[in-house]
Amino acid sequence: MAPGAVGKSEAKTTVSPAAVRDAALTLFAERGYHGTALSQIAAELKIRTPSLYNHMRAKQDLLRDIVADTTEQVWADYEEAVEGVDDVAERLRNATRVYALRHATHRREALVVNRDIASLEEPARGNVLELRRRHAQAFRGLIEEAGGVDRESATLAAFGILEMCVSIARWFREDGPLTAEEVAAKYSEYALRIAGLA
Amino acid sequence: MAPGAVGKSEAKTTVSPAAVRDAALTLFAERGYHGTALSQIAAELKIRTPSLYNHMRAKQDLLRDIVADTTEQVWADYEEAVEGVDDVAERLRNATRVYALRHATHRREALVVNRDIASLEEPARGNVLELRRRHAQAFRGLIEEAGGVDRESATLAAFGILEMCVSIARWFREDGPLTAEEVAAKYSEYALRIAGLA
DNA sequence: CCTACCGATCGGTAGG
DNA sequence: CCTACCGATCGGTAGG
Structure with a gap:
């Protein structure tokens, strides 16, 4: 040279x-x-x-990395949120808060995960679905344990709470009237109401 | 012949x-x-x-017909649900019930509307978004009028309720433990709780 | 309802 | 980082 x-x-x-x-x-x-x-x-x-x-190997790899990383971070958020918290209602509040918060702060990732999972090839797709199932089951477990609703309704309530949080990615604006933290606080309050704890 | x-x-x-x-x-x-x-x-x-x-003119026409018809039916459902109902909490319950019900009984339509609106060309896209905005505003209006939460929270609650209903299309199964009507009844109960009315 | 075919664009490779 | 190029597939048309 x-x-x-x-x-x-x-x-x-x-x-x-x-x-x-x-x-x-x-x-x-x-x-x-x-x-x-x-x-x-x-x-x-x-x-x-x-x-x-x-800078990449294939288009599919871009999708896989985005979806896999995001899903893993959601699960890590959850574990950290409930760790060492004794009161079950408080665990549910915390778990909902961090889930809602992530959907406000990582809108693009959330939109892709919830829209393009069908476009993800195996085995990545199976792995992601498994981790999501685990997360949803954990929520249902918290709601059941809290005992504010009957067992049948716990599944319904868990889906309702989770999807309500997911929707934040669709309308949240950083320059809007509420901060991500404020929205997360409100939605975790809604979660307790849906779970019959408020 | x-x-x-x-x-x-x-x-x-x-x-x-x-x-x-x-x-x-x-x-x-x-x-x-x-x-x-x-x-x-x-x-x-x-x-x-x-x-x-x-049997058709273009691929885009298939999408437009599906999305436009569905959105118009959602608005018609809403108007019929609140018509002649005096109590505002009851109007909110009815409006949520029919919205939830449609997402259980017309899962495919709901999934397409909520996923592929970005693929819809103008002017259809603008028309659909306008009608959806009107529907969301109507919900916010009901929640505000009911007075269970402050004005700021009414918008947040409206989004939460609507998107919770939308999510039904993602997990509802006809052969599941609950009928569409049962799910709709539960979710309209959640709506009242979120709106601070239960 | 079909075969034959169109230009455009797709994701991706060769080879510098 | 580029130009040149690949086979495959896309939505759609011609013309029966």
């Missing part, structure tokens, strides 16, 4: 794997996985489509 | 516009609009792709 021979080799690395993933996240959230072309992701980053392959 | 000359002309009309729409509805609900190819709809009906055009 002769010094100063080619100026081109110096102005590089404007794009990174993280930047590709972020652009994909924005577009998948807006138009869905199948509604987004790699050419659109490339255009967002101001490069040509084939150049994307310096 | 000589009698008995060609047997072919008798065994026709197995496929109709309604059949095409129904097949599209099932596949759009499963894989999304962009995730569904016309060739898959044709295969479902056991015909070739070009034959679809005897």
